[in-house]
C-alpha cells in the first residue's frame with residue numbers, strides 16, 4: 639500500500655505541494671490530474687524519493703521513503719518526465735545496464751529483457767542509440783526500464799506523452815493489464831486517459847487536492863451528468879416545450895432546432911419526461927442519449943482553467 643500523509647513541498651517561500659494525504663491499494667490505478675504547475679511531478683518525485691519532502695511522510699509497502707529508500711526503490715518503477723538518460727547507449731545496452739543494476743545476470747537477465755522488449759514493443763530498435771529514437775520510442779524505452787524488475791508499484795509521469803494515437807492505445811492497454819496486481823500512479827493532462835485506464839482520479843490544483851473519486855463519481859459532478867442530447871430527423875421548434883418540463887433547468891438549441899442539449903435540474907433524471915414529450919408531440923428522433931457527465935467540465939470547474 640502507498641500511504642501519503644500531509645505531504646508538503648516548499649521551494650523557498652513558494653509552496654508547490656500543500657498538505658496532500660491519500661492512499662493507494664493493490665489493483666488501483668490512480669490518475670493524477672491537474673493543470674500545468676499544479677504539483678504533479680513534484681509529488682511523484684517525493685513519492686519516489688528523488689526529492690526530499692519539506693514535511694509529511696510517504697510510506698510504501700510499510701517502508702518510509704526517507705528512512706528506507708533502498709527498500710522502497712526495490713518495489714518501485716519510476717518513469718520520470720522526458721527521455722531516458724545515457725542517450726549514446728543502444729536500447730539493448732541501456733536496458734541490459736539497468737537490468738544489471740537491478741541485480742539480474744545471465745539467463746534471468748535475458749529472460750527479463752525479452753519480456754519487457756516484447757511488452758513495450760522495442761524489437762525493431764534494439765540496436766539503435768537511444769538519442770536517435772523518435773520521442774515515442776524514447777518513451778517506450780523509459781517504460782521498459784520502469785518494468786524491468788517487475789515492480790509492485792509503478793509511478794508514471796505522463797506515460798503516453800509523445801506517442802501517436804495507436805501507441806497511446808497500446809500503452810494504456812499495457813498499463814491496464816499490468817494494473818491487475820500492481821499499484822499504479824500516472825499523471826496525465828489527457829482526460830480520456832483517466833476514463834480509459836484509471837480506477838480512481840485525483841485532481842490537484844495549486845498543490846492541493848480538490849477532488850478524489852472514481853471517474854464515474856467525478857463525471858457525476860459535471861453539469862452534463864444526466865443531460866439529454868437529442869437529434870431530430872428534421873428541425874423542430876421544441877425549445878419552449880422542453881424548457882417547460884420540471885426536470886429541465888436549461889435548454890441549448892443547436893443547428894436551428896435539429897438537435898438539443900437538455901440540462902437537468904440538480905439531482906433530476908429527466909429521460910422519461912423528455913421521452914414522453916417527444917412521443918406525445920410525434921417528433922421523429924434520429925438519436926437520443928443520456929450523458930454520463932464530462933470530466934473536462936469538472937476539471938475546469940475545480941481548477942479554474
Ligand SMILES: Nc1ncnc2c1ncn2[C@@H]1O[C@H](COP(=O)(O)OP(=O)(O)OP(=O)(O)O)[C@@H](O)[C@H]1O
Nearest residue numbers: 649652653654672673674675676677678679680681
Ligand atoms: N526545483 C524547483 N524550484 C523551484 N520551483 C519549482 C521547482 N520544481 C518545481 N517548481 C515549481 O513547483 C510548481 C509545481 O511544479 P510541477 O512540475 O510539480 O507541476 P506539474 O503539475 O507537474 O506541471 P506540468 O503539468 O506542467 O508538468 C511549479 O510552479 C514549478 O515551477
